[in-house]
Amino acid sequence: MQMMAIYRLHKILRRRRPPCRRHKRKMMLPVLFACSVAVFSLLFLLILDCGDGADVPKDGTIAEVAESQIGEKGKVYWSWYGFDEPVDWCACFVSWCADQCGYIEAGKAPKFSNCQDGVNWFISSKNWRQQNITPEPGMIIFFDWDRDNKVDHVGIVNQCKKGTIYTIEGNSGDNCRERSYAVGDNVIYGYGVIR
Template sequence: MKKKLSRWTAVFTVLLLCMGLCSGLPVSAAYENTHINSGNPRVDIVEIAKSQIGYLEGSLEGTVKGNNNYTKYNVWNGRISGYGSDGYGYPWCHTFVSWCANQAGIGTGVIPRTAGTGTGRSFFVRQGTYQQSAANGGSYVPQAGDIIYYGSGSSPSHVGIVSGCNGSTVYAIEGNCSDMVTTRAIGLSDGYIIGYGV
C-alpha cells in the first residue's frame, strides 16, 4: 500500500510540474527576462537590462558570485577559444548589451552581437550612428536605449546601456562591472565616456 501511494504521489507531482510548464509558469525566476516587448526598442532594451540588475557572474542563474566571467550572456554568445570556463570565461560587458538587444528584438544590423567593445564601437562608426562624447568634442545628449562606450580616446574598454540622461548626468546599466550587472551615474562631460552608439 505504501509503495502504491508513493508511486501515485510521484505521478501526481510530475503532472503538476508539467501543467505548470505548459501554462507558462517560470521554473526559475532568478534574473529571467519577464519584460513583454512594447515594440519601442529603446524602452524594451532598457527594461530588459533593468530586469538583470544584480545578476552575478559565476553561474548561469546569476545567483552565485564568482570571478571567472562565466555568465548566461557568454553562453548565449558562444565559446571563444583561449578563455577559461570551457571558452565562456571572457569579458562580458558587450555580450550583456548584445543579449539585451536580442531579447528586445533588435537585429544585429542595429546593435551587433559581439563580445568586443572595439568591435562594437567600430560597428556604430561604420554605420554612421556613432556620436562622440562631450569630452571628445561632441555635443550629442544621449537618450535611453543608446549604447555608451567608456575608455580612453577612441579605444573602448567598457560598455553599457543608457537608461536616461538629465542633461548633466548619464545613467547606465552595465554588465561585468564589479563582476555583476549594476547601474552607474556619470557626468555627461566625464572623460571616461568616449561616445555613444545611437
C-alpha cells in the first residue's frame, strides 16, 4: 500500500513541471535573441571587411593607412585598380591608400597606375616639390633608380627624422614595406603634396 502511494505521488510529480523550468524558458528567449543579434552583427562586419587588405584606420591619414598595410601582397591593390592580372603595383598601392582617405574623390590626389602619370598630375595641380626638400608625413615620394629622368617607383612618406626619410612602399619585394633614405638622396625624383 505504501508502495502504491509512493508510485502515485511519483506519477503526479512527474506530470507537473517544476516552476524553475518555466523561468529558464522565459530567460532563454532574450539570451537566444541577444546571441542571434551578435552572430548576425559579426557576419555583417565580416562581409563588409572582406578582401580589402588589412584593417584600415577610419579617417586616418594616408601614412596611417599605408602603415596598416605593411606586409600585404599586391593583389588587393592592382585588382582594386581594375587589372585582371599582376602588374607593377607601387602606384596602385599609393592610389588605393589615397582612395581609403577619400583624397581621390575630393580631387586631392590622382588615381594612377603609372608613376609618371602621378608626377604629371602633381605638377599640373601645382602640388609638386623638388627632391632636395625635407618632406612631411603623407607626401608622395617618387623615385628614379637609374637617374635617367624617368620615374621608376613611388611610395608614401611616413616620417622624416634626423635627416632620414622613412617611407612605406608597395611592390617592394612584392610586399608593402618600410624603407628609408637620406634626405636629398639622388634616387629621389621629387614629391607630390596632398592638400
